Amino acid sequence: MPETIDQIFVLLKHWLMLHVPVALQPLCSAILSVIPVLLVFPLLFAITTVLERKGLGRIQNRYGPNRVGPFGFLQPMADGIKSLTKEDIIPRSADHFVHFLAPVLLVIASFLVYAVLPIGRNMVVANLNAGVLFFFAVGSMVELSVFMAGWSSRSKYSLLGAMRAIAQMISYEMPLVLSSVVVIMAAGTLSTVEIVNMQATYTGIFPHWYVFTPWGFTGFILFMIAATAESNRCPFDMPEGESEIIAGYYIEYSGFKFALFFLGEYLGMFATSAMAITLFLGGWAAPLSVLTWVPSYVWFFAKLLALIFVFIWIRGTLPRLRMDQLMNFAWKFMLPMSLINIVGAGIWHFMPAGFARWLIVSLIIVLSCVLLSRSLRRSKLFHARVYRFAS
Amino acid sequence: MLGEGILKGMAETARNFFGSYVDKDRLTTVQYPEERLPQIEATRDFPFLVYDGTDWEQGMRCVSCQICEKECPPKCIYIAKSADKKPDATGKPQFYPARFDIDISVCMSCQICVEVCPFDAIKMDVDFELSTDNRFGGLLLDKKQLSKSNEYYNKIHPTEAAAVDAALADERAKAEAKARQAAEAKAAAAAPVAASVAGETK
Amino acid sequence: MTISFLLLAAITIIGTAAAMSLKNLVHCVLALTLGLVGLAALYLQLGAQFVGFTQILVYVGAVAILAAFAIMMTRSAEPTKTNESSSFGLSGTLIALIVFAVMAWAIYTGTSALQVAAPQPEASVHQVGVALMHNFVLPLEIIGLLLTAALIGAGVLAMEESRRAR
Numbered sequence: 001m002p003e004t005i006d007q008i009f010v011l012l013k014h015w016l017m018l019h020v021p022v023a024l025q026p027l028c029s030a031i032l033s034v035i036p037v038l039l040v041f042p043l044l045f046a047i048t049t050v051l052e053r054k055g056l057g058r059i060q061n062r063y064g065p066n067r068v069g070p071f072g073f074l075q076p077m078a079d080g081i082k083s084l085t086k087e088d089i090i091p092r093s094a095d096h097f098v099h100f101l102a103p104v105l106l107v108i109a110s111f112l113v114y115a116v117l118p119i120g121r122n123m124v125v126a127n128l129n130a131g132v133l134f135f136f137a138v139g140s141m142v143e144l145s146v147f148m149a150g151w152s153s154r155s156k157y158s159l160l161g162a163m164r165a166i167a168q169m170i171s172y173e174m175p176l177v178l179s180s181v182v183v184i185m186a187a188g189t190l191s192t193v194e195i196v197n198m199q200a201t202y203t204g205i206f207p208h209w210y211v212f213t214p215w216g217f218t219g220f221i222l223f224m225i226a227a228t229a230e231s232n233r234c235p236f237d238m239p240e241g242e243s244e245i246i247a248g249y250y251i252e253y254s255g256f257k258f259a260l261f262f263l264g265e266y267l268g269m270f271a272t273s274a275m276a277i278t279l280f281l282g283g284w285a286a287p288l289s290v291l292t293w294v295p296s297y298v299w300f301f302a303k304l305l306a307l308i309f310v311f312i313w314i315r316g317t318l319p320r321l322r323m324d325q326l327m328n329f330a331w332k333f334m335l336p337m338s339l340i341n342i343v344g345a346g347i348w349h350f351m352p353a354g355f356a357r358w359l360i361v362s363l364i365i366v367l368s369c370v371l372l373s374r375s376l377r378r379s380k381l382f383h384a385r386v387y388r389f390a391s
Numbered sequence: 392m393l394g395e396g397i398l399k400g401m402a403e404t405a406r407n408f409f410g411s412y413v414d415k416d417r418l419t420t421v422q423y424p425e426e427r428l429p430q431i432e433a434t435r436d437f438p439f440l441v442y443d444g445t446d447w448e449q450g451m452r453c454v455s456c457q458i459c460e461k462e463c464p465p466k467c468i469y470i471a472k473s474a475d476k477k478p479d480a481t482g483k484p485q486f487y488p489a490r491f492d493i494d495i496s497v498c499m500s501c502q503i504c505v506e507v508c509p510f511d512a513i514k515m516d517v518d519f520e521l522s523t524d525n526r527f528g529g530l531l532l533d534k535k536q537l538s539k540s541n542e543y544y545n546k547i548h549p550t551e552a553a554a555v556d557a558a559l560a561d562e563r564a565k566a567e568a569k570a571r572q573a574a575e576a577k578a579a580a581a582a583p584v585a586a587s588v589a590g591e592t593k
Numbered sequence: 594m595t596i597s598f599l600l601l602a603a604i605t606i607i608g609t610a611a612a613m614s615l616k617n618l619v620h621c622v623l624a625l626t627l628g629l630v631g632l633a634a635l636y637l638q639l640g641a642q643f644v645g646f647t648q649i650l651v652y653v654g655a656v657a658i659l660a661a662f663a664i665m666m667t668r669s670a671e672p673t674k675t676n677e678s679s680s681f682g683l684s685g686t687l688i689a690l691i692v693f694a695v696m697a698w699a700i701y702t703g704t705s706a707l708q709v710a711a712p713q714p715e716a717s718v719h720q721v722g723v724a725l726m727h728n729f730v731l732p733l734e735i736i737g738l739l740l741t742a743a744l745i746g747a748g749v750l751a752m753e754e755s756r757r758a759r
């Protein structure tokens with residue numbers, strides 16, 4: 001019985017496919033796999049917007065929105081109607097074609113990455129052999145759309161915001177990819193389905209998730225920080241800093257295009273969280289072997305909601321990082337840490353199982369982290385400012 | 392320890408989050424329009440015209456002297472004096488305003504009209520929920536909309552209204568006393584004349 | 594010559610042709626990106642998953658952004674003027690046709706010699722990795738050295754400005 005509930009969507013799809021003529025089966029199979037993604041994740045986006053506003057409100061000792069619907073949970077509907085009925089203003093000197101394509105490309109890239117994420121047992125849209133690589137490749141198309149948005153608006157502020165956004169995204173792509181390399185090394189495959197399958201085994205009641213190893217834990221933390229930076233969330237929301245550059249690269253967008261940017265950003269956040277869950281937190285696997293009767297997709301979404309809550313929590317806690325602090329953090333701390341993490345994972349792989357490898361790998365990682373942070377703090381020497389053009 | 396500040400901050404926000412559900416003192420939000428904060432007595436929003444008694448046209452204190460219209464800084468008051476006179480609360484025939492319009496979209500609540508009115512006819516109201524969707528006259532209040540009773544004035548500004556009522560009653564008493572004295576003097580002046588006339592005819 | 598191949602080839606050719614002939618520079622970069630994506634799709638159609646996705650990751654994610662940054666840094670606010678039409682139209686077309694004819698003849702005669710289809714090698718990531726580490730380790734190390742030299746050069750270029758300022 002638990003197996004039936006677990007596989008209910010797969011069985012439903014098989015049953016539906018029986019009613020389709022053989023010639024159309026590949027097409028229908030593809031459509032039936034894609035429709036749940038298109039339905040579930042925008043719904044999750046709507047729920048997340050209201051959860052975030054209420055969560056931030058409670059953190060700041062106030063109610064969130066509580067007028068529309070019970071406890072304000074129909075607020076996304078009001079937001080949707082508002083963004084649909086707003087006038088679509090395009091600056092007169094803007095590049096209309098590129099201006100139109102930028103949010104389209106963002107949403108396309110954001111939706112496309114969900115193809116390789118396993119939502120449950122046997123529930124993945126496309127089981128690619130190079131799934132993780134596909135994820136990062138398509139995810140890097142977001143930067144192109146940011147450039148298109150910033151450039152086509154023909155406004156100094158949007159151009160400035162676009163440059164900062166792209167610089168930030170490119171800087172944090174390196175630690176993102178490198179911290180996922182440890183998992184690829186340990187699993188020996190680039191396929192997301194295989195990676196989750198390897199984590200779905202248990203010793204006793206404890207799972208084999210990669211986050212429960214020293215290199216996995218470090219990788220998880222680095223991946224989450226880089227994911228926060230990739231989707232321009234606080235504390236890395238310098239490109240869209242609401243109090244400074246107002247909306248950065250999407251300042252000239254109004255109405256539904258703005259909503260599409262919002263959607264693309266949140267979908268990117270969900271996608272990187274889902275990838276973190278797949279790589280480090282065991283995907284759809286239950287945390288304890290006694291809990292495997294709960295369906296796999298329930299675990300996946302529970303973990304996703306937990307990570308979203310952590311994102312909202314961090315947003316309510318931390319102030320915004322300055323541009324130079326951001327870049328220094330990426331290149332001087334996170335990149336060396338991810339490289340050392342890879343070394344640690346390699347050592348882990350070649351040492352026999354036991355206490356020794358835990359100790360050594362943990363020592364390497366912790367020591368390098370402490371030394372790096374100490375040296376970075378010390379290098380803040382204050383010297384007299386020299387002006388290049390003023391005498 | 393590295394990251395200690397961040398962890399302490401996160402603990403603080405978590406405490407805020409869970410505390411806001413448990414501890415009612417944390418949420419200082421006033422759920423308008425279901426709850427409203429009480430206003431202090433000296434609150435002022437837009438002017439209104441005071442009338443004594445029950446008939447707003449008869450009991451209106453305003454005698455259309457137009458001082459408030461002249462003193463109003465943004466010139467939001469428009470008064471048209473009447474042609475005839477009607478008796479006011481003390482019985483004396485006075486002019487009355489045929490039109491008294493205040494444009495409250497212009498009014499800046501400076502209270503100068505209240506300060507200069509010699510008849511305590513215009514006072515400050517405390518009603519602020521005056522939004523309307525009529526763009527072309529919804530915020531232009533006419534004489535009828537502006538007239539509110541003295542009881543209402545007592546309700547919204549108790550101490551002020553009590554002082555005004557006392558002053559008005561004082562004035563009225565003085566006027567009555569003067570009138571009685573004049574009547575007595577006239578009666579006394581009329582009586583010796585009548586006696587002398589009566590003495591002459593004898 | 595399946596439909597998908599024709600479609601992808603059309604996308605690639607249109608993209609790269611537009612990259613040459615469009616007037617607005619940013620449009621050219623975006624059209625070039627489209628051509629590169631078409632190329633990546635062609636790799637994927639041939640079964641080379643690793644190369645296809647790496648093409649997207651590197652070219653669209655990095656090279657196109659590099660070109661975009663170059664445009665942003667050098668031509669800030671004003672819209673690009675229309676390019677004057679080149680006076681080498683006729684001879685340019687002629688040379689292009691000659692080069693195309695030579696390449697087409699080379700490819701045609703070269704591939705027809707290989708009519709015996711060699712067994713399709715597995716192009717999985719594992720195979721690529723093994724080949725890199727066993728057969729091609731020397732080119733790998735040399736490329737690594739080259740990239741290190743490029744990084745150091747970039748660092749020196751950026752650093753020299755601040756040193757001159759002092």
